[in-house]
Amino acid sequence: AFPQDDTILFPSRDWFSICDEKDIMDIDIKFARNVLYQIQQIIDDTDIKLCYLAVERLHDTSSGRHSAKSIIKRDTMNLTLWNGYAQIERSSNRISEARKVYLGALGRYRSFPEHFRNNAPLLHLSFAEMELEQGRHKTAINILVNLSEEQGSIDSISETDVPVTKLLRARKYYAQQIARITFSSTSKDDSSNFLHYCVCYALLECLSQNLQQASKVFEEILQDLDIRIGNMNMIYRHSSLPYFRESGDDSGELLQDVLNRALKLFPNNTVFLSLYFHEEVCGKIPLGFQAFLKGALHKDPSHILWTVAIYDELHRQQPYNIERVRSLFNKALECSG
The missing domain is CATH 1.25.40 (Serine Threonine Protein Phosphatase 5, Tetratricopeptide repeat)
Structure with a gap:
């Protein structure tokens, strides 16, 4: 789920x-x-x-x-x-x-x-993503830059170019905020705040530079974190941001690489499994999901992986092949025994 x-x-x-x-x-x-x-x-x-x-x-x-x-x-x-x-x-x-x-x-x-302002990054991020959906990329950049400004007049939020000096200050601000908030905090609010700052920074880098720079933000942060359950949120936001679906020709390969690495760490995570299936069926990323399932089931089978494999066979194309579905069911039952 x-x-x-x-x-x-x-x-x-x-x-x-x-x-x-x-x-x-x-x-x-x-x-x-x-x-x-x-x-x-x-x-x-x-x-x-x-x-x-x-x-x-x-x-x-x-x-x-x-x-x-x-x-x-x-x-x-x-x-x-x-x-x-x-x-x-x-x-x-x-x-x-x-x-x-x-x-x-x-x-x-x-x-x-101050404590009521903690969720400001969420507000700016959601607003920027909405404007991005509307094709207003410059407005989205202005919204993300606005978060970094102490006064932050809403008059600056429009479909206009952002001065380079403002962009540089915004990048410095986001880097400082991410460094300030430790992900090891036991506070749920701190963890959420940290995540929203990271995604804001990555989205700003994508819109003002390119997808590779956005991915670099996540890569550097993930390198500094221990592998643990909380990191799934970071990887999920890495893979689910709109720029992966709207960027250039190499965005599919980048997204697939993120998902392959995520599933290597969390092979039974239904978020990543569902996302991989959805994006592949929609033609957004290269084929590779069935190869992953085959390897994962051979290495460490689970009821989740068998269920996803059966779902994949039932929904990838219509009409589905009843013999292949039956074969998967039988293999799953044999494995559970």
Whole structure:
């Protein structure tokens, strides 16, 4: 299963979502809405509030919008909730309204106490990715540079060229922030903040230079980290950013290399397995998924790998080959025995 993440909780134009219309077809939506409403009233937890907003949006966009406004009135300085509100508008294709929400939040958060400003990188990143979806690359760069400015006037956020001096200062700022926040911190907020800074920096490098420079940001950070479960988030964001899907001819090979290396470390991770299958079937990366599955099943078979191999056979082409599917089932059963 995919983890809950701000990038996939609300659907975007070209990417995965863990909470879409088809996900509520067979559930009692009234009951689910009521449960989440009651929980978020009792427990002051931002993740629960975001889940509540996501379900409200699925029930009715207007309801999601109204709920977001109501929650933010009670928690005005929560930038993650401001981002959730903007994502509701974005996922409803109300880009102008989402832009107003983002600009409103960016125009006021610098006056908040410091601990309320921690999620500013998430706000800037999500806003920049939305503008990138709209083809407004210069605006996206300006949004990312704006985070690095102490005053950060929203007047600078437009489809205009960014001065080289501002870009240089922004790169220095991101490098300093990443160095400042240690990934070994036990704080969930610190880890998330670290990740958002890294992705902002990588996206800035991609848009202002090229994909190779963006990848270099992740490569250097990953070299400094111990291999552990938390690194899956870093590798996932490395492989899931929009620039991998919009860049030049070599982006497919770069993405495939990232996924191969990720699966070498985490061969049973369903995020990377699903991403590899999806991108290959869509023709975004070269063929190689079935070769990986064959090697992984030979080396260290698991029920996850067998399930993915069967899924791959069932969905790669239609009609599927019933004999090959049956053969995989039999091999899986023999292996489990």
